[in-house]
Amino acid sequence: MSKVARSSGSRALVVCQEPPWPTSHGARVDIWNRYDGLVREGWSVGLICWRDGAQTQADADAGFNGVFEQVWVLDKPKTPAARLARLARLSYLPSLAAALYPPQDKMVALVAQVRAFAPDLLVADSVHMADFTRRLARTLDIPVVVRSHNVEHDYMAIQYRLAGSWRSRLSIAAARLHLKTFEIQALKTADHVLEISKDALPFWKNLGVERIDWVPTFVPSLERVQLEPLPWAERRYDAVYLGNLWSPNNVAAVRWIVDEVMPHVRKVTPEYVMLIAGSNPSPEFQTYLAEAENVEWIANPEDAAAIRAQGRVLVNPILEGSGLNTKSVEMLFFDSPLVMTPFAADGMDADSQACFHLTAEPERFAALMTDLAKAQFVVDQARTEARARFGQGGAGRLSTILRDVVADKQHMFQ
Structure with a gap:
């Protein structure tokens, strides 16, 4: 040979x-x-x-x-x-x-x-x-x-x-x-x-x-960009979810946050608006999103960073999967509080997991979404160190x- x-x-x-x-x-x-x-x-x-x-x-x-x-x-x-x-x-x-x-x-x-x-x-x-x-x-x-x-x-x-x-x-x-x-x-x-x-x-x-x-x-590309955070009052959405809208586990996650979490959000903040954005939703799922209350949606967004920058709170409601969720890593590079299920933080080290607000209980998830949307987020040392690890x-x-x-x-x- x-x-x-x-x-x-x-x-x-x-x-x-x-x-x-x-x-x-x-x-x-x-x-x-x-x-x-x-x-x-x-x-x-x-x-x-x-x-x-x-x-x-x-x-x-x-x-x-x-x-x-x-x-x-x-x-x-x-x-x-x-x-x-x-x-x-x-x-x-x-x-x-x-x-x-x-x-x-x-x-x-x-x-x-x-x-x-x-x-x-x-x-x-x-x-x-x-x-x-x-x-x-x-x-x-x-x-x-x-x-x-x-x-x-x-x-x-x-x-x-x-x-x-x-x-x-x-x-x-x-x-x-x-x-x-x-x-x-x-x-x-x-x-x-x-x-x-x-x-x-x-x-x-x-x-x-x-x-x-x-x-x-x-994601060193996000580390290099150093996006200027939008002022809190200028952000268009109270919460943003960004992820593909075709894989079965992502579709189930979106249905969970829309059906199980958002009713609790509406009770506290009726005017709350969540954006759901991602690639290749089926026609049936597009109809579902169009009919969801307090939800706007965008299919196949061209600029993921610009979408996330418009959210006061970033969410990842994934309920099942394995490995490390790429969305969760990317979310660390935006100046917003991060609300996720524990599954969304799987595969990370404990110090990085500490950057997230974690719960799989719908009412608690809703409370975090509403409470954390009220005040400007300040990047802390834990977030800075996590960005260095994943940059x-x-x-x-x-x-x-x-x-x-x-x-x-x-x-x-x-």
């Missing part, structure tokens, strides 16, 4: 299941911030991803300029031969992992191009990319790092239970096939695992995943871990 040419130890190639541009929802924002932060720590980063919609290579090159040194946007193969190959992979892979493989001729060309890029390690940015990334890493004889966003098989079980349509349940059922076994094996065989949730570390270690670190979501400092820690992985692998070659 020939080895890829070694660089200075600061070149990473990332494999994602979708392009992180445009940053139109939380997962893409998460990816973009992670590797933008890594580049600012001195790394050169390349990207392999699969085309999303009509996005072209030119679109990708323009959108990724300044972060990714080189980008490969692959098409999801749809030929009869590719479909048969995917069916064969479904005998041992979950559907998302089985779908994202280029045909053999394109794979050969891709390997040659990646070899010229000369990465020091490969990063599978989700567990679903682990099999493809591991095979590519073996060809190049370089280490592979897997990013674990949560205990994925538990998360998908929750999404399956909450799914509202048979079509959604069928899609999630296919994604769950072989997932638990696949996920455990992917993490155990990786050279290193980057786990998003602090709470998940003991779970994985008990299953024999030894080379693992807590690397939570970080560029998080990228610095990731950089140190990846450099150690490369150094350990190179030491084995000596």
Whole structure:
């Protein structure tokens, strides 16, 4: 087996299941911030991803300029031969992992191009990319790092239970096939695992995943922006929720705050207005939001920061899920009190959790929403320190871990 040419130890190639541009929802924002932060720590980063919609290579090159040194946007193969190959992979892979493989001729060309890029390690940015990334890493004889966003098989079980349509349940059922076994094996065989949730570390270690670190979501872009807070009286909404409006657990969270919490809010403050904003609500959910009392809503907002800046209180009513909630991290960078369920703070360290007002009791949640909307919020030391942890400092820690992985692998070659 020939080895890829070694660089200075600061070149990473990332494999994602979708392009992180445009940053139109939380997962893409998460990816973009992670590797933008890594580049600012001195790394050169390349990207392999699969085309999303009509996005072209030119679109990708323009959108990724300044972060990714080189980008490969692959098409999801749809030929009869590719479909048969995917069916064969479904005998041992979950559907998302089985779908994202280029045909053999394109794979050969891709390997040659990646070899010229000369990465020091490969990063599978989700567990679903682990099999493809591991095979590519073996060809190049370089280490592979897997990013674990949560205990994925538990998360998908929750999404399956909450799914509202048979079509959604069928899609999630296919994604769950072989997932638990696949996920455990992917993490155990990786050279290193980057786990998003602090709470998940003991779970994985008990299953024999030894080379693992807590690397939570970080958002250095928000840290750099330093938005000027709007005066309290000029903020348009008493409360703001921002998150995707299509995943089953987010839809359930919004229904809970509208149906269970807002009636208590109206009793105390009849004129209270909450904004619900997010991506891709179904027609049925749009109708539900339009009929909700004391609620305004915006689908697919272009500027998430501007939306959050208009809220006196920011809320995250998520009731189920796993991992670390990206919304909760982003909310730390706005000068508003933060009211959330305890589930929304899962996966964080205790010092960061102290920045949130936590309750899953509807009447108490409503009381916090109304009381905290009355007076201007002042950023305290706990919020300042949390911002440092989830800003560029998080990228610095990731950089140190990846450099150690490369150094350990190179030491084995000596």
